[in-house]
Amino acid sequence: MVFYIIGLGLGNEKDISVKGYEVIQKCEEIYLEAYTSILGVQKEKLEEFYKKKIIEADRDMCEQKIDDILENLSKTPERNVAFLVVGDPFCATTHSDLYLRAVQLKIPVEIIHNASIINAIGCTGCQVYRFGECVSIPYFTEKWKPMSFYPKLLANKKQNLHTLCLLDIKVKERSEENLIKGKDIFEPPRFMSCKEAVEQLYECAQAQKDNNSEDYIAENTKCFGVARVGFENQLIVSGTLKDFLNIDMGSPLHSFVVCADELHPIEEEMYNHYHFSNQKNTQQLQQQQ
Amino acid sequence: MVFYIIGLGLGNEKDISVKGYEVIQKCEEIYLEAYTSILGVQKEKLEEFYKKKIIEADRDMCEQKIDDILENLSKTPERNVAFLVVGDPFCATTHSDLYLRAVQLKIPVEIIHNASIINAIGCTGCQVYRFGECVSIPYFTEKWKPMSFYPKLLANKKQNLHTLCLLDIKVKERSEENLIKGKDIFEPPRFMSCKEAVEQLYECAQAQKDNNSEDYIAENTKCFGVARVGFENQLIVSGTLKDFLNIDMGSPLHSFVVCADELHPIEEEMYNHYHFSNQKNTQQLQQQQ
Numbered sequence: 226m227v228f229y230i231i232g233l234g235l236g237n238e239k240d241i242s243v244k245g246y247e248v249i250q251k252c253e254e255i256y257l258e259a260y261t262s263i264l265g266v267q268k269e270k271l272e273e274f275y276k277k278k279i280i281e282a283d284r285d286m287c288e289q290k291i292d293d294i295l296e297n298l299s300k301t302p303e304r305n306v307a308f309l310v311v312g313d314p315f316c317a318t319t320h321s322d323l324y325l326r327a328v329q330l331k332i333p334v335e336i337i338h339n340a341s342i343i344n345a346i347g348c349t350g351c352q353v354y355r356f357g358e359c360v361s362i363p364y365f366t367e368k369w370k371p372m373s374f375y376p377k378l379l380a381n382k383k384q385n386l387h388t389l390c391l392l393d394i395k396v397k398e399r400s401e402e403n404l405i406k407g408k409d410i411f412e413p414p415r416f417m418s419c420k421e422a423v424e425q426l427y428e429c430a431q432a433q434k435d436n437n438s439e440d441y442i443a444e445n446t447k448c449f450g451v452a453r454v455g456f457e458n459q460l461i462v463s464g465t466l467k468d469f470l471n472i473d474m475g476s477p478l479h480s481f482v483v484c485a486d487e488l489h490p491i492e493e494e495m496y497n498h499y500h501f502s503n504q505k506n507t508q509q510l511q512q513q514q
Numbered sequence: 515m516v517f518y519i520i521g522l523g524l525g526n527e528k529d530i531s532v533k534g535y536e537v538i539q540k541c542e543e544i545y546l547e548a549y550t551s552i553l554g555v556q557k558e559k560l561e562e563f564y565k566k567k568i569i570e571a572d573r574d575m576c577e578q579k580i581d582d583i584l585e586n587l588s589k590t591p592e593r594n595v596a597f598l599v600v601g602d603p604f605c606a607t608t609h610s611d612l613y614l615r616a617v618q619l620k621i622p623v624e625i626i627h628n629a630s631i632i633n634a635i636g637c638t639g640c641q642v643y644r645f646g647e648c649v650s651i652p653y654f655t656e657k658w659k660p661m662s663f664y665p666k667l668l669a670n671k672k673q674n675l676h677t678l679c680l681l682d683i684k685v686k687e688r689s690e691e692n693l694i695k696g697k698d699i700f701e702p703p704r705f706m707s708c709k710e711a712v713e714q715l716y717e718c719a720q721a722q723k724d725n726n727s728e729d730y731i732a733e734n735t736k737c738f739g740v741a742r743v744g745f746e747n748q749l750i751v752s753g754t755l756k757d758f759l760n761i762d763m764g765s766p767l768h769s770f771v772v773c774a775d776e777l778h779p780i781e782e783e784m785y786n787h788y789h790f791s792n793q794k795n796t797q798q799l800q801q802q803q
Contacts, residue, residue, distance in 0.1 A: 315636025347604025
Protein backbone atom coordinates (compact mmCIF):
# COMPACT_ATOMS: atom_id res chain seq x y z
CA MET A 226 0.00 0.00 0.00
CA VAL A 227 1.53 3.25 -1.15
CA PHE A 228 0.04 6.70 -1.77
CA TYR A 229 2.00 8.21 -4.67
CA ILE A 230 1.98 11.94 -5.32
CA ILE A 231 3.25 12.32 -8.84
CA GLY A 232 4.28 15.51 -10.63
CA LEU A 233 3.20 15.59 -14.28
CA GLY A 234 5.42 18.48 -15.32
CA LEU A 235 4.11 21.29 -17.45
CA GLY A 236 3.38 20.25 -21.00
CA ASN A 237 1.68 17.12 -22.22
CA GLU A 238 1.21 13.47 -21.27
CA LYS A 239 4.86 12.68 -22.06
CA ASP A 240 6.30 15.07 -19.50
CA ILE A 241 5.74 12.55 -16.74
CA SER A 242 8.93 10.77 -15.72
CA VAL A 243 9.54 7.18 -16.72
CA LYS A 244 9.36 6.35 -13.00
CA GLY A 245 6.02 8.13 -12.66
CA TYR A 246 4.62 6.31 -15.67
CA GLU A 247 5.70 2.95 -14.30
CA VAL A 248 4.20 3.70 -10.89
CA ILE A 249 0.84 4.60 -12.43
CA GLN A 250 0.77 1.19 -14.07
CA LYS A 251 0.69 -0.47 -10.66
CA CYS A 252 -1.97 1.81 -9.13
CA GLU A 253 -5.60 0.78 -8.76
CA GLU A 254 -6.96 4.31 -8.35
CA ILE A 255 -5.68 7.45 -10.04
CA TYR A 256 -6.73 10.99 -9.18
CA LEU A 257 -5.85 14.13 -11.11
CA GLU A 258 -5.72 17.40 -9.20
CA ALA A 259 -7.32 19.86 -11.57
CA TYR A 260 -7.69 23.26 -9.97
CA THR A 261 -4.31 24.78 -9.05
CA SER A 262 -2.90 24.58 -12.58
CA ILE A 263 -3.63 23.15 -16.02
CA LEU A 264 -1.75 20.80 -18.28
CA GLY A 265 -1.52 21.23 -22.04
CA VAL A 266 -3.66 18.15 -22.64
CA GLN A 267 -7.03 16.86 -21.51
CA LYS A 268 -7.66 14.08 -19.01
CA GLU A 269 -8.70 11.77 -21.85
CA LYS A 270 -5.28 12.09 -23.45
CA LEU A 271 -3.65 11.03 -20.18
CA GLU A 272 -6.03 8.09 -19.85
CA GLU A 273 -5.21 6.93 -23.33
CA PHE A 274 -1.47 7.22 -22.67
CA TYR A 275 -1.58 5.43 -19.31
CA LYS A 276 -4.29 3.01 -20.40
CA LYS A 277 -5.93 3.74 -17.04
CA LYS A 278 -9.07 5.48 -15.83
CA ILE A 279 -8.49 8.84 -14.11
CA ILE A 280 -10.78 10.55 -11.61
CA GLU A 281 -10.69 14.34 -11.65
CA ALA A 282 -10.25 15.87 -8.21
CA ASP A 283 -11.54 19.41 -7.84
CA ARG A 284 -10.98 21.68 -4.84
CA ASP A 285 -13.85 20.14 -2.87
CA MET A 286 -12.54 16.67 -3.37
CA CYS A 287 -8.96 17.59 -2.48
CA GLU A 288 -9.97 19.36 0.68
CA GLN A 289 -12.89 17.26 1.88
CA LYS A 290 -13.25 13.87 0.27
CA ILE A 291 -9.56 13.04 0.35
CA ASP A 292 -9.82 11.77 3.91
CA ASP A 293 -12.24 9.07 2.76
CA ILE A 294 -9.94 8.11 -0.08
CA LEU A 295 -6.99 7.84 2.28
CA GLU A 296 -8.93 5.95 4.92
CA ASN A 297 -10.12 3.46 2.33
CA LEU A 298 -6.55 3.04 1.22
CA SER A 299 -5.30 2.48 4.76
CA LYS A 300 -7.76 -0.41 5.08
CA THR A 301 -6.74 -2.12 1.84
CA PRO A 302 -3.02 -2.85 2.05
CA GLU A 303 -2.96 -4.55 -1.34
CA ARG A 304 -3.92 -1.37 -3.22
CA ASN A 305 -1.86 1.61 -4.46
CA VAL A 306 -3.29 5.04 -5.17
CA ALA A 307 -1.77 7.74 -7.38
CA PHE A 308 -2.51 11.42 -7.02
CA LEU A 309 -1.38 13.33 -10.11
CA VAL A 310 -0.43 16.98 -9.85
CA VAL A 311 0.43 19.41 -12.66
CA GLY A 312 4.00 20.61 -12.15
CA ASP A 313 5.74 19.34 -9.01
CA PRO A 314 3.93 17.63 -6.09
CA PHE A 315 4.83 20.33 -3.59
CA CYS A 316 4.03 23.37 -5.70
CA ALA A 317 0.82 23.98 -3.72
CA THR A 318 0.22 23.94 0.03
CA THR A 319 -2.73 21.61 -0.50
CA HIS A 320 -0.29 18.89 -1.40
CA SER A 321 1.81 19.21 1.77
CA ASP A 322 -1.46 18.91 3.64
CA LEU A 323 -2.32 15.79 1.67
CA TYR A 324 1.10 14.36 2.48
CA LEU A 325 0.57 14.94 6.20
CA ARG A 326 -2.92 13.44 6.21
CA ALA A 327 -1.58 10.27 4.64
CA VAL A 328 1.33 10.11 7.10
CA GLN A 329 -1.09 10.45 10.00
CA LEU A 330 -2.98 7.43 8.72
CA LYS A 331 0.37 5.58 8.58
CA ILE A 332 0.14 5.26 4.82
CA PRO A 333 3.56 5.17 3.12
CA VAL A 334 3.81 8.16 0.77
CA GLU A 335 6.13 8.46 -2.19
CA ILE A 336 6.78 11.66 -4.06
CA ILE A 337 7.77 11.77 -7.70
CA HIS A 338 9.13 15.19 -8.59
CA ASN A 339 8.88 17.07 -11.84
CA ALA A 340 9.36 20.50 -13.36
CA SER A 341 7.14 23.35 -12.25
CA ILE A 342 7.03 27.00 -13.26
CA ILE A 343 9.18 27.80 -10.20
CA ASN A 344 12.25 26.29 -11.86
CA ALA A 345 11.16 26.15 -15.52
CA ILE A 346 11.02 29.97 -15.53
CA GLY A 347 14.79 29.67 -16.07
CA CYS A 348 13.80 29.27 -19.75
CA THR A 349 13.71 33.08 -19.94
CA GLY A 350 17.42 33.16 -19.19
CA CYS A 351 16.77 34.90 -15.88
CA GLN A 352 18.91 32.99 -13.42
CA VAL A 353 16.79 30.94 -11.05
CA TYR A 354 19.14 31.96 -8.22
CA ARG A 355 18.35 35.63 -8.72
CA PHE A 356 14.63 35.42 -8.00
CA GLY A 357 13.27 36.90 -4.80
CA GLU A 358 9.97 35.92 -3.23
CA CYS A 359 7.43 34.69 -5.74
CA VAL A 360 4.12 36.59 -5.93
CA SER A 361 0.60 35.66 -6.98
CA ILE A 362 -1.43 38.32 -8.73
CA PRO A 363 -5.16 37.87 -8.05
CA TYR A 364 -7.93 39.17 -10.31
CA PHE A 365 -9.08 42.62 -9.19
CA THR A 366 -12.79 43.33 -9.12
CA GLU A 367 -14.65 46.65 -8.89
CA LYS A 368 -14.78 46.41 -5.12
CA TRP A 369 -11.84 44.20 -4.26
CA LYS A 370 -8.31 45.07 -5.32
CA PRO A 371 -5.94 43.16 -3.05
CA MET A 372 -2.51 44.74 -3.65
CA SER A 373 -0.48 42.97 -0.97
CA PHE A 374 1.74 41.37 -3.63
CA TYR A 375 2.98 44.77 -4.79
CA PRO A 376 5.30 45.61 -1.88
CA LYS A 377 6.93 42.20 -2.38
CA LEU A 378 7.71 43.11 -5.98
CA LEU A 379 9.20 46.40 -4.81
CA ALA A 380 11.26 44.67 -2.11
CA ASN A 381 12.70 42.24 -4.66
CA LYS A 382 13.53 45.09 -6.99
CA LYS A 383 15.31 46.96 -4.23
CA GLN A 384 17.51 43.90 -3.70
CA ASN A 385 18.22 43.67 -7.42
CA LEU A 386 16.24 40.45 -7.75
CA HIS A 387 13.79 39.19 -10.34
CA THR A 388 10.17 38.44 -9.41
CA LEU A 389 8.14 35.57 -10.78
CA CYS A 390 4.47 36.56 -10.88
CA LEU A 391 2.00 33.70 -10.92
CA LEU A 392 -1.25 34.82 -12.50
CA ASP A 393 -4.70 34.07 -11.16
CA ILE A 394 -6.67 31.01 -12.20
CA LYS A 395 -10.41 30.82 -11.59
CA VAL A 396 -11.74 27.34 -12.05
CA LYS A 397 -15.14 26.12 -10.85
CA GLU A 398 -15.90 29.52 -9.29
CA ARG A 399 -19.48 30.48 -8.54
CA SER A 400 -20.88 33.98 -9.05
CA GLU A 401 -21.81 35.91 -5.91
CA GLU A 402 -25.47 35.40 -6.81
CA ASN A 403 -25.17 31.64 -7.23
CA LEU A 404 -23.07 31.40 -4.09
CA ILE A 405 -25.79 33.14 -2.03
CA LYS A 406 -28.50 31.00 -3.59
CA GLY A 407 -26.34 27.91 -2.95
CA LYS A 408 -26.48 26.96 -6.61
CA ASP A 409 -23.71 24.77 -8.01
CA ILE A 410 -23.57 26.72 -11.26
CA PHE A 411 -19.96 27.44 -12.20
CA GLU A 412 -18.60 30.39 -14.12
CA PRO A 413 -16.46 29.63 -17.18
CA PRO A 414 -12.79 29.20 -16.17
CA ARG A 415 -10.64 32.33 -16.33
CA PHE A 416 -6.88 32.54 -16.64
CA MET A 417 -5.17 35.88 -16.15
CA SER A 418 -3.14 36.99 -19.16
CA CYS A 419 0.17 38.86 -19.02
CA LYS A 420 -1.67 41.89 -20.41
CA GLU A 421 -4.25 41.78 -17.61
CA ALA A 422 -1.49 41.35 -15.03
CA VAL A 423 0.35 44.38 -16.37
CA GLU A 424 -2.84 46.46 -16.35
CA GLN A 425 -3.20 45.60 -12.68
CA LEU A 426 0.46 46.45 -12.04
CA TYR A 427 -0.34 49.87 -13.54
CA GLU A 428 -3.27 50.21 -11.12
CA CYS A 429 -0.93 49.41 -8.24
CA ALA A 430 1.62 51.97 -9.45
CA GLN A 431 -1.18 54.54 -9.67
CA ALA A 432 -2.26 53.75 -6.10
CA GLN A 433 1.33 54.29 -4.97
CA LYS A 434 1.46 57.63 -6.81
CA ASP A 435 -1.88 58.63 -5.25
CA ASN A 436 -0.24 58.02 -1.88
CA ASN A 437 2.62 60.30 -2.93
CA SER A 438 5.01 57.35 -3.00
CA GLU A 439 7.72 57.36 -5.62
CA ASP A 440 8.22 53.66 -5.10
CA TYR A 441 6.61 51.80 -7.97
CA ILE A 442 7.57 49.62 -10.93
CA ALA A 443 8.54 52.01 -13.72
CA GLU A 444 7.11 51.68 -17.23
CA ASN A 445 10.53 50.96 -18.72
CA THR A 446 11.25 48.04 -16.38
CA LYS A 447 12.41 45.00 -18.30
CA CYS A 448 9.99 42.06 -18.16
CA PHE A 449 9.38 38.63 -19.59
CA GLY A 450 6.03 37.15 -20.45
CA VAL A 451 5.83 33.40 -20.79
CA ALA A 452 2.88 31.41 -22.06
CA ARG A 453 2.31 27.66 -22.08
CA VAL A 454 5.79 26.86 -20.72
CA GLY A 455 6.73 23.30 -21.65
CA PHE A 456 3.91 23.04 -24.23
CA GLU A 457 4.79 22.59 -27.87
CA ASN A 458 3.57 26.11 -28.61
CA GLN A 459 5.40 27.70 -25.69
CA LEU A 460 6.00 31.43 -26.08
CA ILE A 461 8.67 33.55 -24.40
CA VAL A 462 8.62 37.29 -25.03
CA SER A 463 10.60 40.11 -23.47
CA GLY A 464 9.86 43.82 -23.42
CA THR A 465 9.26 46.66 -21.01
CA LEU A 466 6.31 46.73 -18.64
CA LYS A 467 4.67 49.24 -20.98
CA ASP A 468 5.23 47.04 -24.04
CA PHE A 469 3.21 44.28 -22.43
CA LEU A 470 0.07 46.42 -22.46
CA ASN A 471 0.01 45.61 -26.18
CA ILE A 472 1.39 42.09 -26.34
CA ASP A 473 -1.05 39.22 -26.81
CA MET A 474 0.51 36.01 -25.52
CA GLY A 475 -2.35 33.80 -26.72
CA SER A 476 -4.04 31.01 -24.82
CA PRO A 477 -3.29 30.17 -21.13
CA LEU A 478 -1.31 29.53 -18.92
CA HIS A 479 0.65 32.77 -18.62
CA SER A 480 3.29 33.80 -16.10
CA PHE A 481 5.19 37.05 -15.86
CA VAL A 482 8.65 38.09 -14.74
CA VAL A 483 9.57 41.56 -13.53
CA CYS A 484 13.33 41.71 -13.94
CA ALA A 485 15.91 43.06 -11.54
CA ASP A 486 17.25 46.47 -12.54
CA GLU A 487 20.62 45.04 -13.47
CA LEU A 488 20.84 42.07 -15.79
CA HIS A 489 23.89 39.86 -16.01
CA PRO A 490 25.45 39.76 -19.49
CA ILE A 491 23.87 36.42 -20.38
CA GLU A 492 20.49 37.52 -19.02
CA GLU A 493 20.79 40.66 -21.14
CA GLU A 494 21.57 38.55 -24.20
CA MET A 495 18.54 36.35 -23.52
CA TYR A 496 16.41 39.48 -23.05
CA ASN A 497 17.52 40.77 -26.46
CA HIS A 498 17.03 37.35 -28.02
CA TYR A 499 13.40 37.15 -26.92
CA HIS A 500 12.57 40.82 -27.52
CA PHE A 501 9.14 41.25 -29.10
CA SER A 502 10.54 43.59 -31.73
CA ASN A 503 13.10 41.02 -32.79
CA GLN A 504 11.50 40.01 -36.08
CA LYS A 505 13.69 37.01 -36.74
CA ASN A 506 12.86 35.71 -33.33
CA THR A 507 9.12 36.29 -33.74
CA GLN A 508 9.15 34.22 -36.91
CA GLN A 509 10.93 31.47 -35.07
CA LEU A 510 8.38 31.60 -32.29
CA GLN A 511 5.46 31.52 -34.70
CA GLN A 512 6.91 28.45 -36.32
CA GLN A 513 6.86 26.80 -32.95
CA GLN A 514 3.15 27.49 -32.55
CA MET B 515 18.89 18.99 -36.85
CA VAL B 516 18.01 19.82 -33.30
CA PHE B 517 20.14 20.49 -30.23
CA TYR B 518 18.21 19.11 -27.26
CA ILE B 519 18.99 20.22 -23.72
CA ILE B 520 17.36 17.63 -21.50
CA GLY B 521 16.85 17.78 -17.75
CA LEU B 522 17.41 14.42 -16.05
CA GLY B 523 15.77 15.32 -12.75
CA LEU B 524 17.38 14.43 -9.46
CA GLY B 525 17.37 10.74 -8.74
CA ASN B 526 18.14 7.89 -11.07
CA GLU B 527 17.90 6.95 -14.73
CA LYS B 528 14.10 6.75 -14.57
CA ASP B 529 13.59 10.38 -13.54
CA ILE B 530 13.94 11.51 -17.14
CA SER B 531 10.59 12.31 -18.73
CA VAL B 532 9.05 9.96 -21.26
CA LYS B 533 9.55 12.75 -23.81
CA GLY B 534 13.22 13.07 -22.90
CA TYR B 535 13.73 9.36 -23.20
CA GLU B 536 12.12 9.27 -26.64
CA VAL B 537 14.20 12.21 -27.81
CA ILE B 538 17.45 10.53 -26.76
CA GLN B 539 16.52 7.55 -28.91
CA LYS B 540 16.69 9.75 -32.02
CA CYS B 541 19.97 11.47 -31.14
CA GLU B 542 23.30 10.51 -32.68
CA GLU B 543 25.47 12.14 -30.04
CA ILE B 544 24.72 12.37 -26.34
CA TYR B 545 26.64 14.47 -23.83
CA LEU B 546 26.23 14.42 -20.06
CA GLU B 547 27.12 17.56 -18.15
CA ALA B 548 28.89 16.29 -15.08
CA TYR B 549 30.25 19.12 -12.99
CA THR B 550 27.45 21.36 -11.67
CA SER B 551 25.58 18.52 -9.95
CA ILE B 552 25.48 14.77 -9.60
CA LEU B 553 22.82 12.19 -10.27
CA GLY B 554 22.19 9.18 -8.05
CA VAL B 555 23.46 6.78 -10.70
CA GLN B 556 26.60 6.42 -12.82
CA LYS B 557 26.89 7.18 -16.51
CA GLU B 558 26.98 3.44 -17.28
CA LYS B 559 23.53 2.98 -15.77
CA LEU B 560 22.16 5.70 -18.05
CA GLU B 561 23.85 4.12 -21.07
CA GLU B 562 22.31 0.78 -20.26
CA PHE B 563 18.86 2.32 -19.83
CA TYR B 564 19.01 4.42 -23.03
CA LYS B 565 20.95 1.76 -24.95
CA LYS B 566 23.16 4.60 -26.17
CA LYS B 567 26.74 5.73 -25.65
CA ILE B 568 27.18 8.84 -23.53
CA ILE B 569 30.12 11.26 -23.57
CA GLU B 570 30.87 12.94 -20.27
CA ALA B 571 31.28 16.70 -20.57
CA ASP B 572 33.37 18.32 -17.86
CA ARG B 573 33.76 22.04 -17.29
CA ASP B 574 36.44 22.41 -19.96
CA MET B 575 34.31 20.71 -22.55
CA CYS B 576 31.19 22.72 -21.69
CA GLU B 577 33.00 26.01 -21.83
CA GLN B 578 35.50 25.43 -24.61
CA LYS B 579 34.87 22.43 -26.82
CA ILE B 580 31.13 22.97 -27.05
CA ASP B 581 31.58 25.41 -29.93
CA ASP B 582 33.15 22.67 -32.02
CA ILE B 583 30.33 20.29 -31.17
CA LEU B 584 27.73 22.88 -32.15
CA GLU B 585 29.55 23.87 -35.33
CA ASN B 586 29.77 20.24 -36.37
CA LEU B 587 26.07 19.90 -35.73
CA SER B 588 25.22 23.01 -37.78
CA LYS B 589 26.98 21.41 -40.75
CA THR B 590 25.18 18.07 -40.51
CA PRO B 591 21.46 18.78 -40.74
CA GLU B 592 20.53 15.11 -40.55
CA ARG B 593 21.94 14.71 -37.00
CA ASN B 594 20.48 15.44 -33.56
CA VAL B 595 22.52 16.05 -30.45
CA ALA B 596 21.36 15.70 -26.85
CA PHE B 597 22.97 17.48 -23.94
CA LEU B 598 21.89 15.94 -20.64
CA VAL B 599 21.83 18.03 -17.49
CA VAL B 600 21.17 16.90 -13.92
CA GLY B 601 18.07 18.70 -12.65
CA ASP B 602 16.52 21.24 -15.02
CA PRO B 603 18.29 22.55 -18.16
CA PHE B 604 18.38 26.14 -16.93
CA CYS B 605 19.55 25.51 -13.40
CA ALA B 606 23.05 26.77 -14.25
CA THR B 607 24.12 29.86 -16.19
CA THR B 608 26.37 27.67 -18.35
CA HIS B 609 23.28 26.24 -19.93
CA SER B 610 21.76 29.60 -20.91
CA ASP B 611 25.11 30.33 -22.52
CA LEU B 612 24.95 27.03 -24.37
CA TYR B 613 21.44 27.86 -25.56
CA LEU B 614 22.58 31.21 -26.91
CA ARG B 615 25.61 29.75 -28.69
CA ALA B 616 23.39 27.26 -30.47
CA VAL B 617 20.89 29.96 -31.42
CA GLN B 618 23.71 32.07 -32.86
CA LEU B 619 24.65 29.18 -35.11
CA LYS B 620 20.98 28.99 -36.20
CA ILE B 621 20.62 25.54 -34.66
CA PRO B 622 17.07 24.84 -33.44
CA VAL B 623 17.19 24.20 -29.70
CA GLU B 624 14.62 22.30 -27.69
CA ILE B 625 14.46 22.28 -23.93
CA ILE B 626 13.03 19.41 -21.92
CA HIS B 627 12.37 20.50 -18.37
CA ASN B 628 12.61 18.46 -15.18
CA ALA B 629 12.71 18.82 -11.42
CA SER B 630 15.66 20.57 -9.80
CA ILE B 631 16.44 21.31 -6.18
CA ILE B 632 14.98 24.80 -6.68
CA ASN B 633 11.45 23.37 -6.77
CA ALA B 634 11.97 19.91 -5.25
CA ILE B 635 12.98 21.59 -1.98
CA GLY B 636 9.22 21.84 -1.47
CA CYS B 637 9.56 18.27 -0.16
CA THR B 638 10.49 19.80 3.21
CA GLY B 639 7.03 21.32 3.42
CA CYS B 640 8.51 24.81 3.22
CA GLN B 641 6.34 26.58 0.68
CA VAL B 642 8.23 27.23 -2.54
CA TYR B 643 6.60 30.67 -2.71
CA ARG B 644 8.13 31.70 0.59
CA PHE B 645 11.77 31.38 -0.44
CA GLY B 646 13.84 34.50 -0.92
CA GLU B 647 17.00 34.65 -2.96
CA CYS B 648 18.83 31.34 -3.14
CA VAL B 649 22.43 31.30 -1.88
CA SER B 650 25.47 29.16 -2.64
CA ILE B 651 27.81 28.39 0.24
CA PRO B 652 31.40 27.92 -0.98
CA TYR B 653 34.05 25.93 0.85
CA PHE B 654 36.08 28.19 3.14
CA THR B 655 39.84 27.70 3.22
CA GLU B 656 42.42 28.97 5.71
CA LYS B 657 43.01 32.11 3.65
CA TRP B 658 39.80 32.51 1.73
CA LYS B 659 36.45 32.81 3.47
CA PRO B 660 34.02 34.45 1.04
CA MET B 661 30.99 35.41 3.13
CA SER B 662 29.00 37.39 0.59
CA PHE B 663 26.14 34.88 0.80
CA TYR B 664 25.55 35.69 4.47
CA PRO B 665 23.92 39.14 4.09
CA LYS B 666 21.49 37.53 1.61
CA LEU B 667 20.45 35.01 4.26
CA LEU B 668 19.93 37.83 6.74
CA ALA B 669 17.92 39.85 4.20
CA ASN B 670 15.62 36.89 3.55
CA LYS B 671 15.15 36.36 7.26
CA LYS B 672 14.25 40.01 7.75
CA GLN B 673 11.50 39.56 5.17
CA ASN B 674 10.25 36.41 6.89
CA LEU B 675 11.37 34.21 3.99
CA HIS B 676 13.11 30.86 3.83
CA THR B 677 16.55 30.50 2.24
CA LEU B 678 17.67 27.56 0.15
CA CYS B 679 21.43 27.08 0.57
CA LEU B 680 23.15 25.18 -2.22
CA LEU B 681 26.32 23.59 -0.94
CA ASP B 682 29.66 23.62 -2.70
CA ILE B 683 30.71 20.90 -5.10
CA LYS B 684 34.36 20.49 -6.06
CA VAL B 685 34.78 18.20 -9.01
CA LYS B 686 37.93 17.90 -11.11
CA GLU B 687 39.67 20.60 -9.06
CA ARG B 688 43.43 20.84 -9.08
CA SER B 689 45.52 21.68 -6.02
CA GLU B 690 47.29 25.03 -6.02
CA GLU B 691 50.55 23.21 -6.52
CA ASN B 692 49.37 21.18 -9.49
CA LEU B 693 47.72 24.26 -10.97
CA ILE B 694 51.03 26.19 -10.85
CA LYS B 695 52.90 23.26 -12.30
CA GLY B 696 50.25 22.92 -15.00
CA LYS B 697 49.64 19.32 -14.04
CA ASP B 698 46.26 17.76 -14.85
CA ILE B 699 46.12 15.87 -11.57
CA PHE B 700 42.71 16.22 -9.98
CA GLU B 701 41.80 16.21 -6.33
CA PRO B 702 39.14 13.73 -5.19
CA PRO B 703 35.65 15.24 -5.56
CA ARG B 704 34.28 17.03 -2.50
CA PHE B 705 30.66 17.72 -1.65
CA MET B 706 29.85 20.03 1.23
CA SER B 707 27.74 18.39 3.93
CA CYS B 708 24.99 20.11 5.93
CA LYS B 709 27.26 19.87 8.96
CA GLU B 710 30.11 21.64 7.15
CA ALA B 711 27.71 24.30 5.89
CA VAL B 712 26.44 24.93 9.41
CA GLU B 713 29.99 25.15 10.76
CA GLN B 714 30.65 27.86 8.20
CA LEU B 715 27.40 29.63 9.12
CA TYR B 716 28.73 29.69 12.68
CA GLU B 717 31.97 31.25 11.41
CA CYS B 718 29.91 33.91 9.62
CA ALA B 719 27.90 34.61 12.78
CA GLN B 720 31.15 34.95 14.73
CA ALA B 721 32.50 37.41 12.15
CA GLN B 722 29.30 39.46 12.56
CA LYS B 723 29.69 39.41 16.34
CA ASP B 724 33.34 40.42 16.00
CA ASN B 725 32.10 43.43 14.05
CA ASN B 726 29.71 44.22 16.90
CA SER B 727 26.73 43.37 14.73
CA GLU B 728 23.74 41.75 16.36
CA ASP B 729 22.49 40.65 12.99
CA TYR B 730 23.23 36.97 12.57
CA ILE B 731 21.41 33.65 12.28
CA ALA B 732 20.64 32.53 15.83
CA GLU B 733 21.47 29.04 17.07
CA ASN B 734 17.82 28.21 17.62
CA THR B 735 16.76 29.06 14.06
CA LYS B 736 14.69 26.30 12.52
CA CYS B 737 16.37 24.55 9.61
CA PHE B 738 15.98 21.62 7.25
CA GLY B 739 18.76 19.45 5.93
CA VAL B 740 18.05 17.42 2.83
CA ALA B 741 20.26 14.75 1.32
CA ARG B 742 19.96 12.93 -1.97
CA VAL B 743 16.60 14.51 -2.85
CA GLY B 744 14.76 12.34 -5.34
CA PHE B 745 17.07 9.35 -4.68
CA GLU B 746 15.62 6.20 -3.16
CA ASN B 747 17.52 6.86 0.05
CA GLN B 748 16.51 10.52 0.26
CA LEU B 749 16.72 12.00 3.75
CA ILE B 750 14.86 15.02 5.13
CA VAL B 751 15.67 16.16 8.65
CA SER B 752 14.61 19.24 10.59
CA GLY B 753 16.18 20.78 13.65
CA THR B 754 17.74 24.00 14.86
CA LEU B 755 20.92 25.39 13.37
CA LYS B 756 22.76 24.15 16.45
CA ASP B 757 21.29 20.64 16.12
CA PHE B 758 22.82 20.32 12.68
CA LEU B 759 26.35 20.55 14.12
CA ASN B 760 25.72 16.96 15.21
CA ILE B 761 23.56 15.54 12.45
CA ASP B 762 25.18 13.30 9.86
CA MET B 763 23.14 13.31 6.68
CA GLY B 764 25.21 10.63 4.96
CA SER B 765 26.47 10.61 1.40
CA PRO B 766 26.07 13.57 -1.01
CA LEU B 767 24.30 15.67 -2.38
CA HIS B 768 23.18 17.83 0.53
CA SER B 769 21.23 21.07 0.55
CA PHE B 770 20.17 23.18 3.49
CA VAL B 771 17.21 25.40 4.32
CA VAL B 772 17.28 28.21 6.85
CA CYS B 773 13.63 28.78 7.70
CA ALA B 774 11.78 32.05 8.04
CA ASP B 775 11.14 33.03 11.66
CA GLU B 776 7.42 32.35 11.33
CA LEU B 777 6.23 29.06 9.92
CA HIS B 778 2.75 28.57 8.51
CA PRO B 779 0.76 25.88 10.34
CA ILE B 780 1.41 23.24 7.69
CA GLU B 781 5.10 24.15 7.52
CA GLU B 782 5.23 23.80 11.30
CA GLU B 783 3.59 20.39 11.08
CA MET B 784 6.09 19.28 8.46
CA TYR B 785 8.92 20.62 10.64
CA ASN B 786 7.69 18.51 13.53
CA HIS B 787 7.17 15.50 11.30
CA TYR B 788 10.78 15.56 10.09
CA HIS B 789 12.32 16.51 13.44
CA PHE B 790 15.54 14.56 14.12
CA SER B 791 14.36 13.64 17.60
CA ASN B 792 11.19 12.13 16.23
CA GLN B 793 12.08 8.50 16.74
CA LYS B 794 9.22 7.03 14.77
CA ASN B 795 10.15 9.19 11.87
CA THR B 796 13.84 8.30 12.07
CA GLN B 797 12.96 4.62 11.87
CA GLN B 798 10.86 5.31 8.81
CA LEU B 799 13.76 7.18 7.22
CA GLN B 800 16.23 4.44 8.01
CA GLN B 801 13.97 1.93 6.34
CA GLN B 802 14.08 4.07 3.24
CA GLN B 803 17.88 3.96 3.19
